[in-house]
Amino acid sequence: MSHKYVYLFSEGNKDMRELLGGKGANLAEMTKAGMPVPQGFTVSTEACTQYYKDGRQINDEIQAEIYEYLGKMEEICGKKFADPENPLLVSVRSGARASMPGMMDTILNLGLNDVVVEGLAKFTNNPRFAYDSYRRFIQMFSDVVMELSKKRFEEIIDQKKAEKGVKLDTELDTEDMKDLVNRFKAFYKEEKGEDFPTDPKVQLMEAVKAVFRSWDNPRANVYRRMNEIPYDWGTAVNVQAMVFGNSGDKSGTGVAFTRNPATGEKALFGEYLINAQGEDVVAGVRTPSPISQLQQDMPEVYAQFAEIAGRLEKHYKDMQDMEFTIENGKLYMLQTRNGKRTAAAALKIAVDLVDEGMIDEEEAVLRVEPKQLDALLHPQFDAEAVKKAKVIGKGLAASPGAACGKVVFSAEDAKEWHERGEKVVLVRLETSPEDIEGMVVAEGILTVRGGMTSHAAVVARGMGTCCVSGCGEIVVDYEKKQFTLGGLTIKEGDYISIDGSTGNIYAQAIPTVAASISGDFGRFMGWADKYRKLEVWTNADTPRDAKQGRSFGAQGIGLCRTEHMFFEETRIKAMREMIVADNTEDRKKALDKIMPYQQGDFEALYEAMEGCPVTIRFLDPPLHEFLPTKEEDIKEIADELGITVARLHEVIASLHEFNPMMGHRGCRLAVSYPEIAEMQTTAVINAAINVTKKGQYKITPHIMIPLVGEVKELKFVKDVVVAIADKIIKESGIDMKYEVGTMIEIPRAALTADEIATEAEFFSFGTNDLTQMTFGFSRDDAGKFLDYYYENKIYESDPFAHIDQKGVGKLVKMAAELGRKTRPDIHLGICGEHGGDPTSVEFCHNVGLNYVSCSPFRVPIARLAAAQAAIKEKRAKA
Numbered sequence: 001m002s003h004k005y006v007y008l009f010s011e012g013n014k015d016m017r018e019l020l021g022g023k024g025a026n027l028a029e030m031t032k033a034g035m036p037v038p039q040g041f042t043v044s045t046e047a048c049t050q051y052y053k054d055g056r057q058i059n060d061e062i063q064a065e066i067y068e069y070l071g072k073m074e075e076i077c078g079k080k081f082a083d084p085e086n087p088l089l090v091s092v093r094s095g096a097r098a099s100m101p102g103m104m105d106t107i108l109n110l111g112l113n114d115v116v117v118e119g120l121a122k123f124t125n126n127p128r129f130a131y132d133s134y135r136r137f138i139q140m141f142s143d144v145v146m147e148l149s150k151k152r153f154e155e156i157i158d159q160k161k162a163e164k165g166v167k168l169d170t171e172l173d174t175e176d177m178k179d180l181v182n183r184f185k186a187f188y189k190e191e192k193g194e195d196f197p198t199d200p201k202v203q204l205m206e207a208v209k210a211v212f213r214s215w216d217n218p219r220a221n222v223y224r225r226m227n228e229i230p231y232d233w234g235t236a237v238n239v240q241a242m243v244f245g246n247s248g249d250k251s252g253t254g255v256a257f258t259r260n261p262a263t264g265e266k267a268l269f270g271e272y273l274i275n276a277q278g279e280d281v282v283a284g285v286r287t288p289s290p291i292s293q294l295q296q297d298m299p300e301v302y303a304q305f306a307e308i309a310g311r312l313e314k315h316y317k318d319m320q321d322m323e324f325t326i327e328n329g330k331l332y333m334l335q336t337r338n339g340k341r342t343a344a345a346a347l348k349i350a351v352d353l354v355d356e357g358m359i360d361e362e363e364a365v366l367r368v369e370p371k372q373l374d375a376l377l378h379p380q381f382d383a384e385a386v387k388k389a390k391v392i393g394k395g396l397a398a399s400p401g402a403a404c405g406k407v408v409f410s411a412e413d414a415k416e417w418h419e420r421g422e423k424v425v426l427v428r429l430e431t432s433p434e435d436i437e438g439m440v441v442a443e444g445i446l447t448v449r450g451g452m453t454s455h456a457a458v459v460a461r462g463m464g465t466c467c468v469s470g471c472g473e474i475v476v477d478y479e480k481k482q483f484t485l486g487g488l489t490i491k492e493g494d495y496i497s498i499d500g501s502t503g504n505i506y507a508q509a510i511p512t513v514a515a516s517i518s519g520d521f522g523r524f525m526g527w528a529d530k531y532r533k534l535e536v537w538t539n540a541d542t543p544r545d546a547k548q549g550r551s552f553g554a555q556g557i558g559l560c561r562t563e564h565m566f567f568e569e570t571r572i573k574a575m576r577e578m579i580v581a582d583n584t585e586d587r588k589k590a591l592d593k594i595m596p597y598q599q600g601d602f603e604a605l606y607e608a609m610e611g612c613p614v615t616i617r618f619l620d621p622p623l624h625e626f627l628p629t630k631e632e633d634i635k636e637i638a639d640e641l642g643i644t645v646a647r648l649h650e651v652i653a654s655l656h657e658f659n660p661m662m663g664h665r666g667c668r669l670a671v672s673y674p675e676i677a678e679m680q681t682t683a684v685i686n687a688a689i690n691v692t693k694k695g696q697y698k699i700t701p702h703i704m705i706p707l708v709g710e711v712k713e714l715k716f717v718k719d720v721v722v723a724i725a726d727k728i729i730k731e732s733g734i735d736m737k738y739e740v741g742t743m744i745e746i747p748r749a750a751l752t753a754d755e756i757a758t759e760a761e762f763f764s765f766g767t768n769d770l771t772q773m774t775f776g777f778s779r780d781d782a783g784k785f786l787d788y789y790y791e792n793k794i795y796e797s798d799p800f801a802h803i804d805q806k807g808v809g810k811l812v813k814m815a816a817e818l819g820r821k822t823r824p825d826i827h828l829g830i831c832g833e834h835g836g837d838p839t840s841v842e843f844c845h846n847v848g849l850n851y852v853s854c855s856p857f858r859v860p861i862a863r864l865a866a867a868q869a870a871i872k873e874k875r876a877k878a
């Protein structure tokens with residue numbers, strides 16, 4: 001038998017999402033549960049993959065199967081496709097494995113042409129509805145399948161409304177709709193040079209193709225990269241019998257959640273529009289009514305809907321996001337899925353579901369996406385400042401958080417300004433999927449139209465970006481790049497602040513304050529800690545960072561970059577004196593000046609970390625980074641140092657390197673100038689002794705030698721460290737242990753890790769440099785060409801953001817094994833950017849590292865990711 005590519009809704013179930021996509025699998029599941037679902041069939045994701053294999057063609061075999069299932073569908077529905085007597089019309093809906101809101105496009109009312117529309121008008125006795133459906137179909141088909149501009153169609157409608165002197169679509173009558181159909185068709189012909197396709201079967205196949213094609217559109221590719229959805233998954237296509245929410249005042253369409261997706265509150269939450277179809281609710285064209293209004297408008301429908309919603313939530317054991325349509329008083333379910341939610345809602349729902357006995361703690365831990373926590377960790381408005389600030393307007397609190405930035409009016413401007421280093425708030429009439437790249441970089445999003453389930457709101461919540469939507473009082477002038485609100489005119493570049501938790505809008509910059517982990521968040525993180533095996537440390541260069549990391553639960557410092565301490569105003573001079581010194585004597589003198597500062601910093605770090613391990617990395621960057629580059633600075637600094645400008649130029653020239661990344665840096669500095677390592681050792685050990693003497697904490701210093709590639713160079717530097725450290729400890733008379741370890745960040749170190757471990761007491765994988773050196777491209781320059789690699793699907797994600805498990809990961813795994821072979825109790829961690837990236841954390845768990853170390857704000861994310869990795873592993877074994 002040939003391969004099966006098409007499934008009736010009655011043939012599938014919720015566990016078939018890989019094949020049927022999320023939407024298809026859930027439509028099947030609802031069908032199985034006897035819920036009112038318009039019937040149809042799903043063309044599988046395998047058909048999508050096949051389409052690409054066949055050079056973007058649907059092959060004959062699959063086409064034949066689609067038509068065969070259309071026949072089966074006609075039987076089930078008791079109507080014939082596009083039959084002028086009583087037409088079966090269909091929607092063509094995309095549905096990938098993971099939901100990709102707004103990324104793929106849906107076509108409604110497919111099957112209409114000049115003959116069928118007359119039949120529909122007669123059969124329903126509602127010509128206005130028939131022609132409204134027809135003009136919508138032409139619009140959607142032209143946009144999605146033929147890639148004509150959506151905007152032009154809207155302009156034609158606006159023109160028509162202006163001619164009639166009306167405001168709302170609902171004020172257009174049958175004749176107007178007919179006229180729109182004609183204008184649309186004329187426009188189509190003008191643009192395409194041919195008539196709008198009238199054969200319903202051709203319409204259907206073209207639509208299916210368009211969905212497959214849309215899997216590869218730029219918006220989808222951006223969304224996938226952001227969400228780590230693999231390109232080769234493909235999308236399924238659902239062909240479903242149409243039900244009509246636009247067939248009169250007993251009809252409508254809506255979207256609802258079983259719990260509030262912004263707060264997590266347990267109550268049906270949603271919106272609907274009477275006499276409307278499909279995307280009308282989310283497109284933000286008309287402002288919808290709250291779902292509670294439905295209880296008054298159509299109590300029976302509401303009761304049935306509430307019952308189904310409750311059943312779905314119990315069945316899926318999670319908050320559901322549902323789409324429904326009412327046709328002449330009869331309810332139809334069009335979609336259900338686990339709803340997207342804010343981080344605050346995700347926590348509350350996870351904790352509530354545990355308390356309601358629906359799921360256990362482990363399951364709850366798996367329910368919250370680690371990346372999402374970010375939204376809870378970032379600043380909120382300073383309460384005092386907000387009280388004093390003047391609210392100039394209010395919209396819907398669509399996605400919580402606080403945002404402050406300069407106003408821009410287009411996604412392109414948002415991107416451009418962001419690249420210049422500006423913080424922006426994107427102000428739009430409404431957003432659409434084309435705006436995605438601008439929305440990603442904006443601090444916040446403010447829209448004039450649209451409800452809680454508008455595109456802007458849904459996408460912003462997904463990204464954890466603050467959003468205020470539907471502020472109708474705003475009058476935007478895109479041309480002049482300004483808007484008015486509350487009697488004020490705000491121009492592009494002016495500061496505004498918006499509060500996504502209250503909906504308030506302010507015409508000023510408002511300072512923000514840090515968040516804390518308490519309440520549901522604290523309880524939830526407690527569960528995460530219970531199940532994880534990896535320790536989570538933080539990268540911290542200052543006591544402030546250390547305290548932040550500690551308050552977010554860090555169990556140590558995995559990386560303290562000492563050079564950052566040298567840049568401070570008071571110390572940089574001594575550092576420069578050290579660099580320009582032409583003999584050891586003078587170098588030592590300069591270093592002596594720096595030593596007390598370093599020691600003080602280390603003491604503060606030890607105190608902030610309350611006795612947890614603190615790993616101090618010795619000087620790493622090339623020395624030229626500490627010297628000026630601008631002529632006027634060179635003059636000033638030469639004066640300051642008491643040397644001639646010519647001499648300073650000489651030093652700068654002598655430090656010039658063609659490739660500083662691979663130059664005189666890391667432990668190479670300590671090999672050339674051991675006195676630097678001596679000074680840093682003295683500072684570390686003295687600080688530890690002082691803090692230990694105070695009696696509260698017993699400190700074990702961790703000294704980390706960077707950029708080692710050969711065991712002998714490590715031994716050389718270690719000998720310098722040990723000589724000084726042992727001497728100071730002996731003199732102090734207290735009993736103190738210390739460890740000397742290294743970073744594994746040069747491929748040669750990974751390859752010879754067994755030898756390196758003879759000297760190193762711990763390894764910390766510096767995966768930033770390790771990635772640079774393994775790929776052979778620099779982190780600072782790769783951005784310029786990586787886009788071409790994404791476009792051509794050579795790399796799917798940035799190897800500096802998500803660890804490259806195949807290559808870099810192989811080195812990590814190998815080095816870990818070699819290290820343990822030499823020194824079974826060797827302590828292994830990671831301190832590159834990857835330490836806070838959830839997929840990379842999972843990788844670290846799987847290769848058996850002891851800890852990950854990441855920036856303070858990613859500590860809770862790493863804690864959760866580590867717990868999820870442990871639970872997943874346990875479940876996979878069971």
Ligand code: ADP
Binds near residue numbers: 038092240244253279
């Ligand atoms: P998205 O994935 O963007 O939500 P959908 O495939 O869910 O796209 O379609 C968008 C909307 O179109 C649905 O919410 C629903 O209102 C409408 N729709 C889709 N299929 C049908 C149908 N068979 N009958 C009536 N309305 C439909």
Ligand code: MG
Binds near residue numbers: 102103104106279
């Ligand atoms: Mg859509």
Ligand code: MG
Binds near residue numbers: 323
């Ligand atoms: Mg949908």
